[in-house]
Amino acid sequence: MNILVCVSxxxxxxxxxxxxxxxxxxxxxxxxxxxxxxxxxxxxEGLRLRxxxxxxxxxxxxxxxxxxxxxxxxxxMGADKVAIIKTENEFDSYFTAQNLAEFASNRAFDxxxxxxxxxxxxxxxxxxxxxxxLGIPSIGVVSxxxxxxxxxxxxxxxxGGKEIVSAQLPCIISAQKGLNExxxxxxxxxxxxxxxxxxxxxAIDCQPRTTILEMSIPSKKRAGVILDGSDGSLDxxxxxLHEEAKVI
Amino acid sequence: xxxxxxxxxxxxxxxxTVRKFAEANIKPYAxxxxxxxxxxxxxxxxxxxxxxxxxxxxxxYGGSGLDYVSYIIVVEELARVDGxxxxxxxxxxSLGVGPLYYYGNSEQKKKYLPKISQGALWGFGLTEPEAxxxxxxxxxxxxxxxxxxxxxxxxxxxxxxxxxxxxxxxVLAVTGTKPDGHKELTCFLVxxxxxxxxxKKMEKKLMWRASxxxxxxxxxxxxxxxxxxxxxxxxxxQMLGTLDKGRLSxxxxxxxxxxxxxxxxMNYAKQxxxxxxxxxxxxxxxxxxxxxxxxxxxxxxxxxxxxxxTNRGENIIKEGAIAKLYCSELAHTASDHCVQIHGGYGLMxxxxxxxxxxxxxxxxxxxxxSEVQRIVIARSIGCFD
Ligand SMILES: Cc1cc2nc3c(=O)[nH]c(=O)nc-3n(C[C@H](O)[C@H](O)[C@H](O)COP(=O)(O)OP(=O)(O)OC[C@H]3O[C@@H](n4cnc5c(N)ncnc54)[C@H](O)[C@@H]3O)c2cc1C
Numbered sequence: 001m002n003i004l005v006c007v008s009x010x011x012x013x014x015x016x017x018x019x020x021x022x023x024x025x026x027x028x029x030x031x032x033x034x035x036x037x038x039x040x041x042x043x044x045e046g047l048r049l050r051x052x053x054x055x056x057x058x059x060x061x062x063x064x065x066x067x068x069x070x071x072x073x074x075x076x077m078g079a080d081k082v083a084i085i086k087t088e089n090e091f092d093s094y095f096t097a098q099n100l101a102e103f104a105s106n107r108a109f110d111x112x113x114x115x116x117x118x119x120x121x122x123x124x125x126x127x128x129x130x131x132x133x134l135g136i137p138s139i140g141v142v143s144x145x146x147x148x149x150x151x152x153x154x155x156x157x158x159x160g161g162k163e164i165v166s167a168q169l170p171c172i173i174s175a176q177k178g179l180n181e182x183x184x185x186x187x188x189x190x191x192x193x194x195x196x197x198x199x200x201x202x203a204i205d206c207q208p209r210t211t212i213l214e215m216s217i218p219s220k221k222r223a224g225v226i227l228d229g230s231d232g233s234l235d236x237x238x239x240x241l242h243e244e245a246k247v248i
Numbered sequence: 249x250x251x252x253x254x255x256x257x258x259x260x261x262x263x264x265t266v267r268k269f270a271e272a273n274i275k276p277y278a279x280x281x282x283x284x285x286x287x288x289x290x291x292x293x294x295x296x297x298x299x300x301x302x303x304x305x306x307x308x309y310g311g312s313g314l315d316y317v318s319y320i321i322v323v324e325e326l327a328r329v330d331g332x333x334x335x336x337x338x339x340x341x342s343l344g345v346g347p348l349y350y351y352g353n354s355e356q357k358k359k360y361l362p363k364i365s366q367g368a369l370w371g372f373g374l375t376e377p378e379a380x381x382x383x384x385x386x387x388x389x390x391x392x393x394x395x396x397x398x399x400x401x402x403x404x405x406x407x408x409x410x411x412x413x414x415x416x417x418x419v420l421a422v423t424g425t426k427p428d429g430h431k432e433l434t435c436f437l438v439x440x441x442x443x444x445x446x447x448k449k450m451e452k453k454l455m456w457r458a459s460x461x462x463x464x465x466x467x468x469x470x471x472x473x474x475x476x477x478x479x480x481x482x483x484x485x486q487m488l489g490t491l492d493k494g495r496l497s498x499x500x501x502x503x504x505x506x507x508x509x510x511x512x513x514m515n516y517a518k519q520x521x522x523x524x525x526x527x528x529x530x531x532x533x534x535x536x537x538x539x540x541x542x543x544x545x546x547x548x549x550x551x552x553x554x555x556x557x558t559n560r561g562e563n564i565i566k567e568g569a570i571a572k573l574y575c576s577e578l579a580h581t582a583s584d585h586c587v588q589i590h591g592g593y594g595l596m597x598x599x600x601x602x603x604x605x606x607x608x609x610x611x612x613x614x615x616x617x618s619e620v621q622r623i624v625i626a627r628s629i630g631c632f633d
Contacts, residue, residue: 069260185265187298
């Protein structure tokens with residue numbers, strides 16, 4: 001089974017993010033970056049499919065040079081090959097999807113796994129984009145996956161329940177928490193990862209479809225005010241709604 | 249915490265990985281194992297599977313092939329969460345695996361190291377009831393009989409020596425008198441199950457309660473000549489050489505303990521309010537936290553530096569002693585502050601502060617007490633010349 005896992009490099013969930021001086025990008029100084037947690041589920045699923053069916057797992061990212069660290073993490077977890085589609089510019093989900101599609105198009109992957117979203121920009125678009133660009137089925141937010149021959153059966157989390165979807169390989173699966181329990185890389189594999197090659201591919205030229213105009217930190221919530229139920233507090237409520245909240 | 253300084257990419261990945269492992273596979277169980285004084289075979293096997301059982305030995309013996317900084321980070325991250333599991337790993341690598349790897353011949357290495365890396369323990373039998381700081385006063389004796397040596401005597405406080413997964417221990421014994429009148433000391437590899445050898449678990453410890461500590465008894469215990477480690481008469485040198493490096497893993501436990509205690513204290517100080525403000529805003533409390541942070545920065549920078557010296561094969565007799573002493577005293581201060589910052593809750597087991605406080609204490613005693621470290625340092629700067 002020829003398996004592709006798309007991975008991204010995101011700020012660690014415990015890091016405090018600040019907006020950079022341009023007001024459009026995150027300030028990356030002192031920020032710790034990690035392999036996107038949802039991609040860990042995707043990679044783990046890829047590794048399990050390989051362990052069951054044989055074949056190989058390739059991990060790929062669209063990113064700048066710095067992202068080689070998450071490819072080494074992928075190698076340490078067990079990926080056979082890794083590649084970076086290199087760009088040092090800011091880019092959007094469309095750009096990423098076009099580049100992943102280009103990479104995947106002539107390599108005959110049986111299955112493409114991704115995290116359901118990257119926890120940095122949270123666009124959630126890439127699995128669907130990729131399906132469209134490659135002309136194959138794309139099943140999103142999968143928490144259980146079964147593959148028999150070419151038949152794929154995927155359980156999806158939907159509002160208030162589950163949905164079971166079937167498709168044929170080749171297809172795209174985006175991973176939800178619960179799909180599996182990702183393994184820890186073992187110490188010898190961490191040490192060996194540094195000597196394995198990283199394939200470098202130049203990004204194809206493709207115009208992003210969106211640009212970020214502004215980025216800001218959510219304002220701190222104001223403390224609520226609780227009024228008692230007396231008649232006197234009714235007047236106060238009206239005054240507050242009028243003068244503080246300015247809604248009436 | 250900005251501690252990526254000077255670490256390689258794989259050391260950062262390794263640290264993050266061990267931290268995740270410790271948080272998920274050890275932390276939830278540490279309280280109960282400590283309470284019950286129980287050695288966990290499950291966690292031990294999980295640690296072996298991760299490659300913690302033979303950190304710095306090469307792959308040909310089933311090891312993880314880590315450099316010394318990486319090994320020390322493993323111990324530090326374990327101690328940040330639990331002293332007992334850190335003790336199992338530090339003692340196994342530095343004291344169990346160390347002598348076998350550095351002084352063993354290739355048959356001995358091939359016989360024991362791969363098994364250890366897969367999940368077996370090996371002890372380091374130096375201390376005796378009458379020989380602690382004064383290790384030269386070893387009483388255990390070995391007498392040659394044909395191709396065998398017959399051991400009689402006992403050892404005390406030996407980490408990892410009596411668990412179900414213990415394979416054996418390196419044991420120091422007197423094998424004769426040197427021409428200069430000093431004792432001739434030799435190390436023997438004694439497998440558990442050898443007739444005449446009993447390893448008994450010691451109980452009711454203050455600290456490291458989920459780690460295995462043992463008394464060893466030898467009563468006409470026969471071991472073959474080929475179980476001598478290295479050369480006859482080299483035993484004392486081997487043991488001291490092992491301790492020189494071993495001190496770095498005790499230092500790592502001090503650093504990890506201090507880091508864990510610091511984080512616990514910091515979180516608590518920001519949550520707990522008195523006189524209308526979080527206690528972290530009271531100057532005396534904030535200064536305690538600032539002092540621990542200073543210690544952590546200095547200790548980590550120094551310890552990693554000494555590990556890099558070890559990687560380069562430099563002599564670290566003085567530096568190892570300084571690192572061990574400084575880090576264990578830092579853990580003392582940090583865990584003490586941690587309990588103090590918790591007030592009355594600091595004395596209650598479920599808050600976790602008191603376990604750091606208890607686990608710390610061994611670090612100022614084991615593998616050479618703080619007094620002995622000061623002697624080593626004083627000697628190396630020429631005080632006794
Ligand atoms: C949990 C645990 C695990 C251990 N694991 C191992 C192990 O795996 N293998 C092993 O071989 N040992 C092990 N030990 C033993 C440990 O290394 C010794 O306890 C330690 O070296 C101190 O020896 P002692 O207990 O005999 O104290 P003593 O040597 O009797 O010292 C008592 C006090 O006197 C002080 N003192 C001694 N000599 C001097 C001096 N010249 N000048 C000033 N002060 C001095 C000491 O610093 C100490 O304060 C372990 C101990 C414990 C508690």
